[in-house]
Amino acid sequence: MVVTLSPSSASPSGLADHFDQAWRSPLESLLGLGSAAGADLVEVFLERTDHLGVLAEQERITSVSPAFGTGAGIRVFRGERDGFVSTNDLSEAGLRRALEQALGMLGLVAPSLANPGPSGFNGLASLRDFGASKTPWLGACPTLAEATTRLLEGTDRLERHGAHLQARRGSYARDWQEVLVAASDGTFARDIRLHQSLGLTVLAADGEHRASAGRRYGSSGRPEHLAQWDVEASAQEVCTSAGTMLYSDYVEACQVPVVLANRFGGVIFHEACGHLLETTQVERGTTPFADQVGELIAHEAVTAIDEGLSEGAFGSLSMDDEGMEPQRTVLIENGVLRRFLSDRAGERRTGHERTGSGRRQSHAFAAASRMRNTYIAAGPHSPEELIASVEKGLYCKAMGGGSVGPTGQFNFAVEEGYLIEDGQLTKPVKGATLIGEAKEVMPRISMCANDLELAAGFCGSVSGSIFVTVGQPHIKVDSITVGGR
Amino acid sequence: MDKLDAPALRSRIETFAKAQGIGRWDLGAASSNDSSVQVDRGEAKQMKAAQRSSITVRVWNGDGLVGITSTSDLSDSGLQKALAGAHDASAFGNPDDCPAFSPLATAPLQVLEQPLHEPRGILELLTSLKDAERQLLDRHPALTTVPYNGLAERSSERIYLNSDGACRAQQLTTASVYLYARAEQAGRKPRSAGAVRLAYGAADLDLAGCITEAADRTIAHLDYAPIATGHYTCVFSPEAFLDLIGAFSSLFNARAVLDGVSLSSRSSLGQSLAVPFLSIAVNGLHPGNIGASSFDGEGTPTRRLSLVEGGVLQNFLHSEATARAFGVAPTGHAGLGAKVSVGPDWFEIGATPGAAGAALGLDRHAASGQGGAGLVLIDSLSALHAGVKASQGSFSLPFDGWLLQGGAARSIEAATVAGDIRTLLNAIVGFEGEAKVTPDGLCPHVWVEGLSITGEA
Numbered sequence: 001m002v003v004t005l006s007p008s009s010a011s012p013s014g015l016a017d018h019f020d021q022a023w024r025s026p027l028e029s030l031l032g033l034g035s036a037a038g039a040d041l042v043e044v045f046l047e048r049t050d051h052l053g054v055l056a057e058q059e060r061i062t063s064v065s066p067a068f069g070t071g072a073g074i075r076v077f078r079g080e081r082d083g084f085v086s087t088n089d090l091s092e093a094g095l096r097r098a099l100e101q102a103l104g105m106l107g108l109v110a111p112s113l114a115n116p117g118p119s120g121f122n123g124l125a126s127l128r129d130f131g132a133s134k135t136p137w138l139g140a141c142p143t144l145a146e147a148t149t150r151l152l153e154g155t156d157r158l159e160r161h162g163a164h165l166q167a168r169r170g171s172y173a174r175d176w177q178e179v180l181v182a183a184s185d186g187t188f189a190r191d192i193r194l195h196q197s198l199g200l201t202v203l204a205a206d207g208e209h210r211a212s213a214g215r216r217y218g219s220s221g222r223p224e225h226l227a228q229w230d231v232e233a234s235a236q237e238v239c240t241s242a243g244t245m246l247y248s249d250y251v252e253a254c255q256v257p258v259v260l261a262n263r264f265g266g267v268i269f270h271e272a273c274g275h276l277l278e279t280t281q282v283e284r285g286t287t288p289f290a291d292q293v294g295e296l297i298a299h300e301a302v303t304a305i306d307e308g309l310s311e312g313a314f315g316s317l318s319m320d321d322e323g324m325e326p327q328r329t330v331l332i333e334n335g336v337l338r339r340f341l342s343d344r345a346g347e348r349r350t351g352h353e354r355t356g357s358g359r360r361q362s363h364a365f366a367a368a369s370r371m372r373n374t375y376i377a378a379g380p381h382s383p384e385e386l387i388a389s390v391e392k393g394l395y396c397k398a399m400g401g402g403s404v405g406p407t408g409q410f411n412f413a414v415e416e417g418y419l420i421e422d423g424q425l426t427k428p429v430k431g432a433t434l435i436g437e438a439k440e441v442m443p444r445i446s447m448c449a450n451d452l453e454l455a456a457g458f459c460g461s462v463s464g465s466i467f468v469t470v471g472q473p474h475i476k477v478d479s480i481t482v483g484g485r
Numbered sequence: 486m487d488k489l490d491a492p493a494l495r496s497r498i499e500t501f502a503k504a505q506g507i508g509r510w511d512l513g514a515a516s517s518n519d520s521s522v523q524v525d526r527g528e529a530k531q532m533k534a535a536q537r538s539s540i541t542v543r544v545w546n547g548d549g550l551v552g553i554t555s556t557s558d559l560s561d562s563g564l565q566k567a568l569a570g571a572h573d574a575s576a577f578g579n580p581d582d583c584p585a586f587s588p589l590a591t592a593p594l595q596v597l598e599q600p601l602h603e604p605r606g607i608l609e610l611l612t613s614l615k616d617a618e619r620q621l622l623d624r625h626p627a628l629t630t631v632p633y634n635g636l637a638e639r640s641s642e643r644i645y646l647n648s649d650g651a652c653r654a655q656q657l658t659t660a661s662v663y664l665y666a667r668a669e670q671a672g673r674k675p676r677s678a679g680a681v682r683l684a685y686g687a688a689d690l691d692l693a694g695c696i697t698e699a700a701d702r703t704i705a706h707l708d709y710a711p712i713a714t715g716h717y718t719c720v721f722s723p724e725a726f727l728d729l730i731g732a733f734s735s736l737f738n739a740r741a742v743l744d745g746v747s748l749s750s751r752s753s754l755g756q757s758l759a760v761p762f763l764s765i766a767v768n769g770l771h772p773g774n775i776g777a778s779s780f781d782g783e784g785t786p787t788r789r790l791s792l793v794e795g796g797v798l799q800n801f802l803h804s805e806a807t808a809r810a811f812g813v814a815p816t817g818h819a820g821l822g823a824k825v826s827v828g829p830d831w832f833e834i835g836a837t838p839g840a841a842g843a844a845l846g847l848d849r850h851a852a853s854g855q856g857g858a859g860l861v862l863i864d865s866l867s868a869l870h871a872g873v874k875a876s877q878g879s880f881s882l883p884f885d886g887w888l889l890q891g892g893a894a895r896s897i898e899a900a901t902v903a904g905d906i907r908t909l910l911n912a913i914v915g916f917e918g919e920a921k922v923t924p925d926g927l928c929p930h931v932w933v934e935g936l937s938i939t940g941e942a
Contacts, residue, residue, distance in 0.1 A: 055824065057744065060581060063824035064574040068566070069539075069557030081528065086535040088557045098536075105532035105607055148577055167745040167876075203746055203876050210877040250879070253714045253903070253939035283525070284632040286667065364535055401871035406632050406667060407675040409899055411883045413871040433872055433881040433901050435941060437674070483881050483901030483939040 019046055019180035019190055021127055026092065027182040028124055030099055034076055035121035035184045037108040041077040042099070042121075043183040043344070045321060046070075046090065047363040049176065050138065056151035056170040058159075064144065071363035076102040080349050084366040124188035130318035131178060131192035138176050138194070140223035147172050150226055154200050157235030163243055167203040172196070172226060175467075181323035189323035195314065195467045196225045197456060200234050204242040211248070211430065213241035213398075213415065218314040218456025220467065241398060241416050244428050251417060251429040251484035257393035258434065258477050259386045259420065263455040264399050266375050266470035268477075269304060270459070271402040272410040272438045277306075277331050277339075278357075278369040279346025280462055286406045288439045289337055297337045298442035301379055304332040306341055308356060308372035314456035315372040315469040322358035322367050329355045331374075335443075343369040361464025368463035375471030379448025383474040386447050388423040394432065394482055395420050404438070411435045411483075433483035441480060449474035489516050489538075491644045491654055498542070498646070501565045507572060509545040511586060511647035513782055513821045514538075514559070520604060521637035522611045524618050526630065532607050540564070541821050543584075544571040550578025553823045574823065582743075584825050587805040587815050590651035590784035595770055597779050601640075602658045602686025610636045610687060614662070617692050621664055624700035627707055631699075633665035633679065638687045645784040645821075653780045660687040664699040668707055676709065676896070678702035678864075678885060683775040683924055702864070705887065709896035712888050712940035717861040718914070719902065719936045720849050723921040723928035725863045725884070727832055730765065731925060732873040732880070733906045737765075737792045737800075739807035740827040746876045748907065749798065751811070758798045759910035762836050762843035765793040767802065767818070769830030773922035777831070782821035787830065790816050795837045796910075802827050832926030836916055844915025847932055849889050859890030861938055863902060878905045899941040909933055 027044055034042030048070050055063040072095060073086045083105030085098040100110045111117050142150065154170035162168070177193045201214030215238050219225040260268055281287035289297055298304075308317045308326025319325050322344050330338050342350070343358030346369045358367035387395060395418040402412025414432035418425045454471035494514060502510050516538040523530040541555040542564075552575030554567040614636040622628050638660040645653040665679030680698035684690045721729070733748075736758070741747035749758075759765075768789040769777050780786055783805050791799045803811065804819030804827050820826040836843045853860050863886045872882040881903040887894040917930035 054577075060579050061577050062579045062582065063822065064577045065553060065555070065823065066570045066574055067555040068570075071557060081530070081532075083532045083534075085533070086537075088538050088559075089536060094536075098534075101534050105529075105534070144573070144577060212874065212876055250903075253901075253937060255941075283530075285630050286632045364537070366531065366533065401868070403868045403871065405867065406665065406677045409883070411868050411871070411901070413868075413881065431874075431879050431881050431903060433868075433883065433903070433939075435883055435899055435901055435939075437899070481899070481901075481939060481941040483883070483903055485881075485903045485937040 019048065019178055023180060024124055024188070030095055031182060031184040032119045032121045033110050033116055034099055034103060036111050036117045036119035037103050039076045039078055039103065039106070039108060039184070041184055043075045043181065043322065045073040045363055046180040048178040049362070052144070052174045054147050054151060054172045056148065056155050058155060058168055059152065061148045061152065072098065073363040073366065074098045074102050075366055076106060077348065078106040078108065081106055082345060086364040121184045122186065124182055125186040126188070128189040131190050134192035137192060137221070137223050141174055142226045147226060150229065150231070154231050154235060157231050158200060158202055158239060161235050162202055162204065162239035164204045164206040164246060165202050166205040169201045170199070172198045179321065181321065183323065187323040189319050191319050193220065193317065194223065195220050196222070198226060198229060200238045202238055202242045204246045206246060209246050211242050211245035213238050213245065216456060218467065219312050220314055220316050222312050245416055245430050248428040248430050250431040251394070251482060253484040254482050255479060256482060257390045258396055258480050258482070259390060259393065260396045260475050260477065261398070262451050262453045262473050264457070264470060265396065265475065266455065266472040267399050267402050267412050267457070269376050269472060270371065270374055270470045271404045271412055272436065272441050273304070274306070274371050274374050275404050275461070276408060276438050277341055278371070279340050279342045279350045279352050280368045282340060282350045282352070283346065288408050292337050295337055296335045298332050298335040299445050300335040301448050302332055302335050302442065302445050303330070303377040304375070305329065305377060306331055306371050306374040310373050310454070313373045313454055313469045314467045317372065320356045320358045321360045324354055324356040324358065326356035326372060341369045341371065343367050359463060359466050361466055365463040368461070370461060370463060370466055371459060371468050373454060373469035373471070375452060375454060376448060376473065376475060378450050378452040378473045381447050381449045383449045383451055386449055386474050386476045387420055387425060389447065389476065390420045391422060393420040395425055408438045409435065410438060431484055435481050435483055441477060444478040444480070445475050446478050447476040489514055489642050489644050491646060491652055495646050497561065497564060501568050505568055505572060507544045507568060509648050510542060511645070512540055512542045513643065513645050514540040515641065515643040517639055517641035519637060519639045520607045520610060521635055522607060522614050523635050524611070524614050527615060527619065529611055532611065534607065540567065542567050542571050543821065543823070544568060544575055546572060546575040549583060550575045550580060551584055551823050552576070552578055578823060582806055582824070584804070584806045586647050586649055586651070587783040587785040589786060589815055590647060592786055594779045594786050597770065597777055598772060599657060600685050601656060602688065604638050604640060605687045610638065613687070613692065617662070617664060617696055621666055621696045621700055625668065625704050627668040627670050628666050628700065628703060629669050631664055631666045634663060636662045636687065645780060647784065651784050653784045655779055657776060658685055659776045660684050660690050662690050662692060662695050664695055666699050666703040668703050670707060676703060676706040678706055681924060685775065706885065706896040709898045712897045712900050712938060714939050715858065716935050717858060717938050718932060718934045719861045719863050720917065721863050721931045721933065722865065723930060724923050725866050726834065726931045727923060727925040727928050728866050728869060729880070730832060730834065731829065732869045733875050734829045735875045737802050737829065738827050739801035739803045739811060742801060743807060743810060748878050753798050756798055757796050758793055759796040760842065760913045761796040762840040763793055763796050763910065763913055764835055764837040766791045766833040767829045767831060768833050771831055771833065771927065773927060774831040775924070781817045781819045783815065783819045783825065785815040785817040785819060787817040795840050802829060832928065834926065834928040835920050844932070847915050847917040849917060853889035854892035859888050862887045862889055862894070878907055880904060880906065897940070901939045903937045903939065909936070
């Protein structure tokens with residue numbers, strides 16, 4: 001197919017306030033030029049965003065931060081190499097300049113507009129419009145007045161339920177995004193995403209004793225999320241945690257069995273194993289599991305899943321940032337490694353088939369294989385059975401953030417912990433950090449309870465910060481290093 | 486890069502603001518061109534470039550309340566929408582803490598020695614990085630890959646304008662390289678370490694030094710062993726100590742003090758915070774601070790500020806609003822927002838001149854030969870975002886380092902260091918070696934006694 005960027009075609013710069021069929025012609029022109037230049041694949045990602053952040057402290061709204069923007073990311077593949085250019089300039093000239101720059105990175109030269117020459121590009125497929133039914137979402141979100149009222153209700157509830165509170169905060173963020181993905185393999189897809197998160201945090205202080213506690217709640221595709229938020233329950237949970245931890249002792253360093261609570265306890269799998277099952281890690285040679293598909297890498301009690309399908313979950317999506325519909329990907333089944341998470345680049349470079357996991361923070365990042373909703377499946381036990389099975393150990397009720405290094409060493413912080421003594425929860429402790437190596441800890445997850453729950457979070461990695469869900473039932477790890485004092 | 490045209494931008498904003506009935510406004514705008522490359526075993530892995538532009542406008546409404554909006558759309562319609570959004574947001578401005586223009590927004594700026602470099606181009610960057618990767622891998626047979634690497638160059642410009650006539654502008658070019666190598670030996674766990682270098686242009690980057698440091702550090706971790714859990718005297722590398730102080734910088738942050746989330750309070754000024762020989766200052770103007778800003782988000786000039794002298798807290802970092810609340814001048818450490826953030830720029834840490842009590846000229850190698858439990862050299866800290874509780878003062882952090890014992894250094898397999906920042910600041914024994922210039926500041930090795938180390942069994 002020979003295509004031209006015709007001066008008489010609609011100007012993309014006039015289309016920046018919406019993404020639809022009108023973009024077909026200019027995008028086909030760009031993709032055709034890239035293909036004619038010798039690229040194996042050209043992909044254009046267009047984005048419009050609308051963000052609102054609100055912060056309440058004590059009895060005041062202290063920050064309202066709206067932001068909006070547009071941008072494009074153009075990626076060109078040739079063999080296993082790729083060049084990526086991002087720009088805020090969606091004009092015809094701006095997009096062409098970005099394409100030429102990406103082609104130049106791979107030693108390719110865009111043909112002239114007048115004589116583009118032959119191309120292997122056969123035009124875009126019909127538009128798959130996942131966003132068609134989502135147009136009302138932004139208008140259905142809470143107004144600024146409603147958001148501020150709700151947050152002040154939250155900080156008021158904190159004041160009512162808490163003791164010794166030195167600071168009370170409520171925060172709300174609404175991220176709306178419209179994307180259009182077009183690629184020279186014919187991909188042409190549009191979506192609208194809506195993510196909302198809200199949180200309550202407190203700092204309690206009494207003399208030398210200090211404790212902070214917080215909870216975040218997130219959803220996707222639910223404009224009514226803030227209105228349906230159970231402020232009372234959230235405030236009670238946060239204040240109970242802070243009150244419990246205020247006078248607690250610091251944990252002593254030890255190597256013991258631990259029981260990790262459900263919901264955000266899933267950060268252990270996310271950090272210890274999930275990242276190592278992304279093809280970006282296979283490409284880098286930084287996962288110990290690269291050649292272990294079909295082999296036992298975890299305890300037989302462990303089945304782990306990553307999917308983008310759970311309705312309303314923070315990591316759910318109708319299509320990934322490469323235009324592919326997400327899947328339910330069984331990563332580990334009864335301890336056996338089944339599958340890696342893969343994107344376009346991962347498929348080209350490692351051979352692992354795409355899983356609808358190509359994700360990016362924004363147009364400024366090239367997509368990479370990333371997790372979506374990732375969790376360990378429920379097991380047969382009750383949470384009480386797990387705790388009862390531990391003679392001396394640690395119960396991690398609330399977890400903080402964590403990270404994994406290039407050699408598979410992971411760590412994460414325990415926000416609210418309790419000693420387990422003779423199968424019973426005893427005194428609360430704080431200041432614990434769990435550390436270990438993925439390859440060693442996965443076989444030690446020996447019991448899974450029957451109370452799987454998910455929790456919203458943010459994950460930062462090669463393609464920026466993205467919305468994810470972690471999750472698990474209560475699980476027992478037979479032995480792990482607990483960093484403390 | 487399309488140059489930001491401050492007079493033209495002012496003219497457009499004035500026109501649009503007037504049309505919307507907005508008489509008082511300020512803005513920060515930035516644009517940048519970035520190019521970067523990554524390589525993998527002799528091949529280009531990814532090459533990236535970006536053209537970015539952004540603007541944040543702040544407006545004051547008729548009641549004197551402030552609203553802001555940010556956008557990457559610098560078109561006329563984008564600016565008009567941003568002004569309207571900021572005006573709408575101003576209805577929710579905080580009457581108890583309303584920012585104003587900095588009284589120093591038109592004060593003279595110090596001229597910085599920041600040479601502007603022409604970009605070398607992405608293909609030249611690629612050639613340089615491939616060569617650096619090859620040289621690094623040639624240093625030792627155990628060095629198998631450099632999984633995290635990058636060579637980047639950037640040209641950028643930022644401006645600050647306000648409706649009272651203030652106009653700040655700064656152009657900058659910078660370049661950076663990082664090499665993070667991985668070493669593997671049969672039957673042993675993989676080990677990794679890295680190095681970073683910054684410069685004003687890619688041609689000035691110390692690639693050889695970066696290669697040598699990355700190789701030496703990674704190789705030095707090959708011979709590793711677990712460390713017994715216990716309390717040790719620790720020697721923090723300059724980078725590690727600066728990371729820790731940065732993570733607890735709310736100690737010096739007037740915004741955090743006013744918000745009640747700092748360990749410090751108004752009455753902490755003049756009080757002892759650390760051993761009587763410790764000095765901490767911020768000095769964004771230091772020539773070692775590559776990419777220094779000559780003014781902050783509110784247009785206030787950057788300057789050196791003593792935070793701790795002789796162990797005593799001397800000053801807080803301020804924005805215009807916090808300075809007004811404390812009755813002092815802004816210090817040049819503000820962002821731009823409805824609620825203005827405050828943060829440090831570049832630290833200078835060392836012994837207070839003339840103060841007694843500091844052990845100077847410490848030598849970890851000599852000390853490690855004197856028997857006992859040994860010294861722990863903390864080379865780099867990880868996961869500060871998760872392991873530091875700044876408002877509580879506690880930390881529990883994984884680290885890379887070595888146990889120095891019996892005159893020898895052995896890499897620590899995996900461990901965490903935990904404690905309380907106030908206790909740590911009062912357990913400093915002294916300093917070792919000359920202060921080193923790092924991307925985050927200037928600092929010598931710092932000795933601290935009695936820290937809790939947890940080793941992985």
